[in-house]
Amino acid sequence: MNRKFGLAVVVVVLGAGAMSAARAYDSDWKRGRIYYRQICTTCHTAELKKPIAPNDRTMAEWASYLQANKHNKGKDTVSSYFSKQYRDSIKAKNPAAAKYADVPEKDLIEDVKAFVHKSAKDGDAPAGCS
Amino acid sequence: MRTGRFMVALMVALMVALMVSMPLIPAAHSAPDEDSAKLLKSTSDHTKFKVLQQEFNSGPEVTKACLSCHTEASKQLHKTEHWKWEYKSPDGQLLGKKNVINNFCTSIRTNEAACNVCHIGYGWKDDTFDFTSEVNVDCLVCHDTTGNYRKQAGMAGNVVTKAMEFPPGSGTMIKPINLKKIAQAVGKTSRDTCGACHFYGGGGDGVKHGDMDSSLASPEKELDVHMDALGLNFGCATCHMTEGHQVPGSRYAPTAQDKGDAHIRGKEYTTNPTTCQSCHGQAPHKKIAKLNDHTDKVACQTCHIPKFARGGVATKMSWDWSTGGRMGPDGKPLIIKDAKGHIIYTAAKGDFVLGENVVPDYQWFNGKVGYTLLSDKVEKSEQPTRINHFDGSADDGKSLIWPVKIMRGKQAFDPVNKRLAVVHTAGNDDTGYWTNFNWEKAVAVGMASIGAPFSGKVDFVSTESTWPITHMVAPAKDSVRCHECHAAQGRLEKVPGIYIPGRASDHAGWLDTAGWALAVLTLLGTLVHGLGRVIVSMRKK
Amino acid sequence: MPRMYIFKRFERFWHWAQAGLIIFMLLTGFEIHGSYALFGWEKAANLHTSAAWTLIGLWLFAIFWHFTTGEWRQYIPTTRNIVAVMNYYSVGIFTGAPHPFRATQLSKHNPLQRLAYLMVKLFINPLIWVSGLACLYYNELAASKIAVLAGLPLSTIALVHTAAAFMMLAFLIGHLYLSTTGHTPLAHIKAMITGWEDAQESEPAAAVVNAGGR
Numbered sequence A: 001m002n003r004k005f006g007l008a009v010v011v012v013v014l015g016a017g018a019m020s021a022a023r024a025y026d027s028d029w030k031r032g033r034i035y036y037r038q039i040c041t042t043c044h045t046a047e048l049k050k051p052i053a054p055n056d057r058t059m060a061e062w063a064s065y066l067q068a069n070k071h072n073k074g075k076d077t078v079s080s081y082f083s084k085q086y087r088d089s090i091k092a093k094n095p096a097a098a099k100y101a102d103v104p105e106k107d108l109i110e111d112v113k114a115f116v117h118k119s120a121k122d123g124d125a126p127a128g129c130s
Numbered sequence B: 001m002r003t004g005r006f007m008v009a010l011m012v013a014l015m016v017a018l019m020v021s022m023p024l025i026p027a028a029h030s031a032p033d034e035d036s037a038k039l040l041k042s043t044s045d046h047t048k049f050k051v052l053q054q055e056f057n058s059g060p061e062v063t064k065a066c067l068s069c070h071t072e073a074s075k076q077l078h079k080t081e082h083w084k085w086e087y088k089s090p091d092g093q094l095l096g097k098k099n100v101i102n103n104f105c106t107s108i109r110t111n112e113a114a115c116n117v118c119h120i121g122y123g124w125k126d127d128t129f130d131f132t133s134e135v136n137v138d139c140l141v142c143h144d145t146t147g148n149y150r151k152q153a154g155m156a157g158n159v160v161t162k163a164m165e166f167p168p169g170s171g172t173m174i175k176p177i178n179l180k181k182i183a184q185a186v187g188k189t190s191r192d193t194c195g196a197c198h199f200y201g202g203g204g205d206g207v208k209h210g211d212m213d214s215s216l217a218s219p220e221k222e223l224d225v226h227m228d229a230l231g232l233n234f235g236c237a238t239c240h241m242t243e244g245h246q247v248p249g250s251r252y253a254p255t256a257q258d259k260g261d262a263h264i265r266g267k268e269y270t271t272n273p274t275t276c277q278s279c280h281g282q283a284p285h286k287k288i289a290k291l292n293d294h295t296d297k298v299a300c301q302t303c304h305i306p307k308f309a310r311g312g313v314a315t316k317m318s319w320d321w322s323t324g325g326r327m328g329p330d331g332k333p334l335i336i337k338d339a340k341g342h343i344i345y346t347a348a349k350g351d352f353v354l355g356e357n358v359v360p361d362y363q364w365f366n367g368k369v370g371y372t373l374l375s376d377k378v379e380k381s382e383q384p385t386r387i388n389h390f391d392g393s394a395d396d397g398k399s400l401i402w403p404v405k406i407m408r409g410k411q412a413f414d415p416v417n418k419r420l421a422v423v424h425t426a427g428n429d430d431t432g433y434w435t436n437f438n439w440e441k442a443v444a445v446g447m448a449s450i451g452a453p454f455s456g457k458v459d460f461v462s463t464e465s466t467w468p469i470t471h472m473v474a475p476a477k478d479s480v481r482c483h484e485c486h487a488a489q490g491r492l493e494k495v496p497g498i499y500i501p502g503r504a505s506d507h508a509g510w511l512d513t514a515g516w517a518l519a520v521l522t523l524l525g526t527l528v529h530g531l532g533r534v535i536v537s538m539r540k541k
Numbered sequence C: 001m002p003r004m005y006i007f008k009r010f011e012r013f014w015h016w017a018q019a020g021l022i023i024f025m026l027l028t029g030f031e032i033h034g035s036y037a038l039f040g041w042e043k044a045a046n047l048h049t050s051a052a053w054t055l056i057g058l059w060l061f062a063i064f065w066h067f068t069t070g071e072w073r074q075y076i077p078t079t080r081n082i083v084a085v086m087n088y089y090s091v092g093i094f095t096g097a098p099h100p101f102r103a104t105q106l107s108k109h110n111p112l113q114r115l116a117y118l119m120v121k122l123f124i125n126p127l128i129w130v131s132g133l134a135c136l137y138y139n140e141l142a143a144s145k146i147a148v149l150a151g152l153p154l155s156t157i158a159l160v161h162t163a164a165a166f167m168m169l170a171f172l173i174g175h176l177y178l179s180t181t182g183h184t185p186l187a188h189i190k191a192m193i194t195g196w197e198d199a200q201e202s203e204p205a206a207a208v209v210n211a212g213g214r
Helices: A002-022 A029-048 A059-068 A085-091 A097-099 A105-119 B001-023 B036-039 B059-067 B073-078 B112-118 B179-184 B191-198 B289-294 B300-306 B439-450 B509-540 C011-034 C041-069 C071-075 C083-093 C109-135 C138-142 C154-176 C186-195
Strands: B315-320 B335-338 B343-346 B350-355 B361-365 B370-371 B388-390 B398-416 B459-468 C004-006 C196-198
Touching: A029 A097, A029 A105, A085 A097, A085 C083, B036 B179, B036 B361, B059 B073, B059 B179, B179 B289, B179 C004, B289 C138, B300 B398, B300 B459, B388 B459, B398 B439, B398 C041, B459 C071, B509 C083, C011 C109, C011 C154, C011 C186, C109 C154, C186 C196
Parallel strands: B315 B398
Antiparallel strands: B315 B350, B335 B343, B343 B350, B361 B398, B370 B388, B398 B459, C004 C196
C-alpha cells in the first residue's frame, strides 16, 4: 500500500516534468529582438566596432548560420552565447542577460531565430540595427 | 523498525516530490508558466476562427471578417481623429492632418496617395474618399502583432498582397504581405504598431517629433524609463488609455497643467489620463521634497527629459525647401549625405539640419495652440511665420514651463496673395515637385485643390513650428540637474517672468553692486584702520 | 594678571556655532545667488537649508537662554559714553589712550557693541529669518489665502534675503576686525574662547561706566 503510494507520487512528479518539457514553444520575436540587440549587438559593437544588422543577411543565410552553430569563424558555437552560463557571466552588466537569466536556452534561440528570419534582407520586415 | 525506516524514506520522497512539483502549482497572482501566460492573454485564439482561415486579397476583406464579430468597431473608429484627420479646436480653428499645414512635407492635399499610407483606412486617395465606409477601416495597422504588416506609400493606404512592380515601370518589386497570417495573430496595440506611423511622422524615422522614433520600439531604460523593454515595458496605450478606440492625449488638445490627483481604480475622472500627474500625483518627489515646489511652474517633462532624439535616430531641426531642385554632375537629382550617412540635401526637398541628443527649447505653455492655416495671410519678414505656436505666460495661472522642439524652415508661399502654399509633391505625374522640380506647376495644382487663389508666383518664407517634448522620459538619475537651470545662461535663460535663484539675469543689479561695495568698503575701512594701528605701534617701539 | 569671567559656557558655544554657521551660509548662500560656483548648486542649496535649520534651532535655544538668564539686558541700547567710545576707536586707539569702557559680567558690551549687536539681532537676523523661510515655503505662501502674502513675488523675497545677506557680510567683516582691537590683538578672541578676559593693566578708573540697567 505504502509502496504503491510512493510510486504514484514519483510517477506524478515525473509526468508533470515531462509534460512541461514537451510543450510546443511559440517563439517570441520581440524577445528575440531584445536579445539580438541588447546581447548580440552590444557585444558585436564593442568587439567588432561594427554591429551585424539582421538585414545584412538573407533568411536562408540566417537559417544556415544558426543551423551550423559556428560563431567567430568556428572558434566557438552560436548556442554558447545563449547558454545560461554565458548569460550568468554577463548579467551583472547586461540587464537583458539578467532579465532572461532563467529562460531556457532553446527558447531564446528560437526567439532570435524568429526575429532574424522576419528581419532578414528578404524577410517580411527587414530591419537594420536600431 | 523496518516500517520506521520506510516511513522516513516515504517522508523524504514526499518532501522531494512536493518541492519539485511546487513550481508547477500556480499560486494566485504569481507569474504563470508560458502556456498559461498565453492562455490568459485572450479569450480568443484568432487562428481558430473560420472567417480568418481564408486567403485575403485586400485589406477591406480582412476588415469585413473582423466586423463579423466586432460589429461596432468601425463605427467607434469613425469617431476618432485617427480616422477623420480633423479636429475643431476650442478656438474654432479647424485642425487635424486634413487641414493643417506644417513645415515638414507641408500638406497632405494632392499628396494623399503618399501621405495617407498613415491613415487608418484603405483607399483615401483624394476628396472622394468615403468616410462612412466600415470596411475601409484598417484594423491590422494597429492590431498586428507579427511586425510584418506593411502599407505601401503611394497606394493610398492599401496593402500589397501579390508581388507587384511599384511605381509602375520603376523595376522595384514590392513584396506582398500575408494577410491571413497577420489576421490570425491580431492582438493589442503596441509600441510597434503605433510607431509604424508615429515614429515616422514628417516622412521618415524620427523626422518630426524628436521625442518619438523607432528607437522606442524596444528601448533601453536610459532612453525611456517607462517603455524600457526589459522593465516596465509600457505600451503607448498604457498612458494613452484607450476606451472604445478613442485615444486620449492628442497633441491637438494638450493638457499643459494637470492639477488633478493620481487616478485610482473605481473612481471616475474627467482629467486627461496621459499626463504624468494622472499616475504620479502632485507631489511625486519623496526623497527630495523641495523638488515638489517646482511643480507649480515647471512641467515634469522639463527636468525628466534632458534631451530628445536620444535613441540614435536623428530628428530634423530645420528644413529649407527653397534650395530644392539642384541636379548633380550626372544630371540626376542631387543627394548629399553627412559624415554619418544622414541625408542633408535632396533635390526634392532642399536642405536639412539634423539633430541628435538635442537640448530642448523651453517656453510657457497653457495648453492652447494657435495655428497659421492655409486661409491666413502671411507676411515675409525678419520674424519667421509661426506655423503653430504655444500660448502661455508666467502669470496666467495655467501655464507651466515646457520643453519643446522648435522646427525651423523655409517653405513655399504665394507672395502676391500672401498665403502659405499647398505643394503637390508626391505623385508620378507632370506636376509633382518631387519628379519635376517645378514650383509653379506644383503649387498651382496644390492651391487649386483647396480652391485657393494662386498668383503664379512662388517665393519662400521662413517658418517656425513648435512640438511638445513629452516622450523619452529618462530615469531619475539622468534628469536635469539643479545647476543646469539655476545658473547664468542655463537652460531656462530665455524663459521670462519668473525668478530663478542663481540666474544672473534675475539679479537686481543695483543691489549686487551696492552689496559688494558695502562689503569691500567695510574691508577697506578695517584695513586702513588696522594699518594705522600697526604703524602707531611700530613707531612706539 | 587678574582675570574676569565674562562669557559663560553656553554663550561661547552659541557664539562660535553661530559664527561657523553664518560664515558657511554666506558661502553657500552667495553660490545659490549665482555669485560663484563652489560646492555645486544642488549641494549648496541643500547645505544652506540644513545650516539654516540648525541655526534656527540654535537661535531658539539662545533666545530662551537670553530671557531666562536676563542676559538680554546686555543689549539694551544706551548713548551714555558713546561719544567717548567713538573717540577711542577713531583717535584714542592710535594714541595709546585707554579704552573708555571696561567689560564686566553685568555689562559685557560697550555702547557701540550694544548698538551693533542689537541691530543684528533685531534687524538683520529677523530679515534673514523671515525672507529665508519665505524662500523655503514660497509655494505655501503663493497658495495662501492672504492676498498680500500670495501676491508676494519670489523676486522680492529673494531681494530682501540677498540684501540682508550683504548686511550680514559687512557686519562679519567689521566684527572680525574689531575682535582684534583688544589690549592685545588676540585678547577678545581669547576671551570668547575661554570665557576669561584679562583685566587691563592701566585702569581707566574714572571712565568706567557700567552702562545698562542694574
